[in-house]
Amino acid sequence: MSGKDVRGTAPGTPPVPRPRGEALPLPPAELAAGPSGGDDPTDGMEEAYWSVYDGAAARASLSRIAGRLPRIVRRIGGLAWAADRAATAAVVVLQLGSASMAAFGLMASVTVLHELFAQGPTPDRVRAAVPAILLVVALLSARALLEAGVSLAQARLTPKIRTALEREFLRLTAHVRLEVVDDPDWHDDAYRANDRGLFYARQIVGQVVSLASALLGLVGTAGVLAVLHPLLILLLPLSVVPVGAAAVRATRARFHSFRRWNALQRRVRVFSWLLLDQDAAAELRSDTAQRALLDEHSRLTTLIAREDTRLGTDAALLNLAGRTAGGLGTGVTYTVLGAMLIAGWLPLAAGAGAVLAIQASHGALTRLVDVGHLVYEHAMWVDDLLAFQERCRGLLPRRRELTAPGTVGVITLEDVSYTYPGKETPALDGVSMTLRAGQTVAFVGVNGSGKSTCSRLLAGLYDPDGGAIRWDGVDVGEMDTESVQARVATVLQDPVHFPFSALANVTVSRGTLTRARPREALDAVVASGADEVIAGLPDGWSTLLSKRFRGGRQLSAGQWAKIAVARGIYKDAPLLLLDEPTASMDPRAEHAVYRAVLRGARRPDRITVLISHRLASVVECDTIYVFDDGRITECGTHQELLALGGAYAEMFRLQAAAYRDDGEGAAAAPA
Numbered sequence: 236m237s238g239k240d241v242r243g244t245a246p247g248t249p250p251v252p253r254p255r256g257e258a259l260p261l262p263p264a265e266l267a268a269g270p271s272g273g274d275d276p277t278d279g280m281e282e283a284y285w286s287v288y289d290g291a292a293a294r295a296s297l298s299r300i301a302g303r304l305p306r307i308v309r310r311i312g313g314l315a316w317a318a319d320r321a322a323t324a325a326v327v328v329l330q331l332g333s334a335s336m337a338a339f340g341l342m343a344s345v346t347v348l349h350e351l352f353a354q355g356p357t358p359d360r361v362r363a364a365v366p367a368i369l370l371v372v373a374l375l376s377a378r379a380l381l382e383a384g385v386s387l388a389q390a391r392l393t394p395k396i397r398t399a400l401e402r403e404f405l406r407l408t409a410h411v412r413l414e415v416v417d418d419p420d421w422h423d424d425a426y427r428a429n430d431r432g433l434f435y436a437r438q439i440v441g442q443v444v445s446l447a448s449a450l451l452g453l454v455g456t457a458g459v460l461a462v463l464h465p466l467l468i469l470l471l472p473l474s475v476v477p478v479g480a481a482a483v484r485a486t487r488a489r490f491h492s493f494r495r496w497n498a499l500q501r502r503v504r505v506f507s508w509l510l511l512d513q514d515a516a517a518e519l520r521s522d523t524a525q526r527a528l529l530d531e532h533s534r535l536t537t538l539i540a541r542e543d544t545r546l547g548t549d550a551a552l553l554n555l556a557g558r559t560a561g562g563l564g565t566g567v568t569y570t571v572l573g574a575m576l577i578a579g580w581l582p583l584a585a586g587a588g589a590v591l592a593i594q595a596s597h598g599a600l601t602r603l604v605d606v607g608h609l610v611y612e613h614a615m616w617v618d619d620l621l622a623f624q625e626r627c628r629g630l631l632p633r634r635r636e637l638t639a640p641g642t643v644g645v646i647t648l649e650d651v652s653y654t655y656p657g658k659e660t661p662a663l664d665g666v667s668m669t670l671r672a673g674q675t676v677a678f679v680g681v682n683g684s685g686k687s688t689c690s691r692l693l694a695g696l697y698d699p700d701g702g703a704i705r706w707d708g709v710d711v712g713e714m715d716t717e718s719v720q721a722r723v724a725t726v727l728q729d730p731v732h733f734p735f736s737a738l739a740n741v742t743v744s745r746g747t748l749t750r751a752r753p754r755e756a757l758d759a760v761v762a763s764g765a766d767e768v769i770a771g772l773p774d775g776w777s778t779l780l781s782k783r784f785r786g787g788r789q790l791s792a793g794q795w796a797k798i799a800v801a802r803g804i805y806k807d808a809p810l811l812l813l814d815e816p817t818a819s820m821d822p823r824a825e826h827a828v829y830r831a832v833l834r835g836a837r838r839p840d841r842i843t844v845l846i847s848h849r850l851a852s853v854v855e856c857d858t859i860y861v862f863d864d865g866r867i868t869e870c871g872t873h874q875e876l877l878a879l880g881g882a883y884a885e886m887f888r889l890q891a892a893a894y895r896d897d898g899e900g901a902a903a904a905p906a
């Protein structure tokens with residue numbers, strides 16, 4: 236189709252770039268700043284789908300919590316075991332030991348009381364009680380030592396679990412397919428998992444240990460009570476269950492609240508970040524936009540504060556109701572105990588021992604309910620984090636035995652189409668082309684015509700919905716995705732400004748910040764013109780390229796562009812994609828880059844694709860593809876396309892006219 240208008244437009248009737256779609260209506264005079272401050276301030280904000288699968292807390296009852304706790308403990312135990320077996324075993328053994336000491340201590344205390352309440356003169360009774368008192372002291376000391384051991388083992392275990400989870404979380408989020416990252420729902424999930432899941436993962440180990448300690452303490456003291464009189468055990472729940480129920484209700488309310496407020500919090504963070512961000516600082520000031528942003532930030536935080544107060548008030552009232560009911564329960568317990576003593580069911584010494592044991596059981600059971608609900612709540616966030624990680628595992632790029640070859644002779648696109656998730660019209664629609672090693676090709680066309688999308692498909696960042704991309708006849712869809720990405724170097728117009736040294740900014744394209752190939756690094760920076768930039772830095776290659784750190788340097792946009800081109804060249808890939816890399820460079824620098832990658836240093840084993848709006852820079856390309864509305868409408872050499880007199884010829888003349896120095900300039904350009 237060389238030299239032809241693939242839409243069949245007759246030469247001489249140039250399809251001048253035109254606006255697409257309906258005529259745009261006037262915008263409204265007033266803008267909604269965001270969610271309103273009505274009953275539900277998240278009105279109008281999309282609820283993320285994560286809330287659908289994670290509504291368990293809102294329906295939590297005591298029995299449900301009790302039913303789930305064993306599974307949670309097993310899960311956290313599994314994480315702990317995987318992180319550090321020795322420390323996990325130590326926590327379990329020492330915890331069991333500490334609980335036994337507590338139970339024996341209580342029994343010894345009952346013996347002390349028994350001796351003190353026995354018949355006979357007081358000095359004799361005290362003397363008789365001394366061995367039991369010494370035993371109590373010894374047991375309590377042993378318990379303190381064992382608990383210190385638990386804390387030490389826990390201190391070793393907790394950071395390991397958190398680090399392992401965080402590492403895995405970042406590994407997964409950094410590797411999921413690119414279109415996943417474009418999905419706002421995924422961002423909600425990732426934000427929540429990062430903000431809450433990782434945070435609670437650190438706390439939950441300690442809480443599970445406290446839960447186990449409370450449970451073991453309860454078993455011990457209940458055992459002591461059973462020895463004194465079995466009826467006493469039945470009285471216990473009276474005083475603590477109401478408190479626990481109130482705590483569970485408060486948890487449920489908190490969870491509801493967070494679910495509603497997650498999206499809002501994220502919005503607040505966006506404003507805080509914009510107000511803090513160094514890159515936004517200059518524009519913020521020149522637009523005098525600080526006040527508008529601060530106003531919106533303050534409006535949102537006021538809504539959040541109001542909700543926090545409502546939540547706190549509800550929790551306090553619930554707590555009060557729970558404690559009142561709990562107090563009544565305790566009153567009933569002691570009344571029954573008194574009645575048992577009066578009826579002679581219990582000797583006085585056993586009654587005093589029972590008071591001690593009831594108090595200890597009461598404490599243990601309250602702690603159990605309290606920590607149990609915390610563990611239940613926090614485990615949901617940890618579960619949520621683990622579920623998110625699991626979901627990310629299903630969103631990773633394709634893994635295959637077959638890897639992309641180190642060199643490629645011909646890349647073909649056969650009728651390739653691609654539609655972005657959530658969009659109805661395709662960004663690429665039936666694109667075919669052949670790219671040969673040693674060639675430089677250009678993609679040109681109006682904004683939004685599909686050039687970058689096509690280059691992202693070539694780079695293996697997206698998979699086509701239809702058609703195929705082949706490397707020397709082999710479908711890329713059969714190859715391991717990351718191996719394809721590793722064989723393509725992409726340079727973007729807005730490259731990432733890595734806050735690393737100048738050298739690491741170049742070497743990062745080969746996946747390392749610490750190792751360099753000196754000769755190749757130098758060649759790459761010379762080719763891109765970054766050599767002069769680096770030579771002008773105080774510490775040369777070692778200069779940190781970020782003002783955020785002491786001693787760091789800030790580069791200009793054009794200087795960053797040169798570094799980015801060097802990074803692309805240094806990757807030494809068989810396919811080099813340059814997506815408007817020179818837009819911010821000065822004319823001399825741009826010229827030098829084109830000399831390096833397009834003319835002088837053209838490599839026989841490399842395919843170079845250049846996307847550019849400056850048509851003067853694509854003149855020497857072997858083939859120029861003209862994109863329009865996701866399709867290729869023309870292709871050929873510069874001369875062929877000029878002769879065709881289509882969209883390319885029109886755009887070229889338009890730009891050329893702007894450079895004419897006869898004073899007519901743009902006025903001479905066709906309308």
Ligand SMILES: Nc1ncnc2c1ncn2[C@@H]1O[C@H](COP(=O)(O)OP(=O)(O)OP(=O)(O)O)[C@@H](O)[C@H]1O
Nearest residue numbers: 417655658662680681682683684685686687688689
């Ligand atoms: N990440 C994305 N998610 C959804 N739609 C996208 C995304 N990126 C691009 N698009 C849409 O796909 C179409 C093609 O965009 P693309 O970036 O490929 O155009 P382009 O020719 O490179 O434009 P430009 O010259 O402005 O860089 C446009 O309608 C654009 O809005």
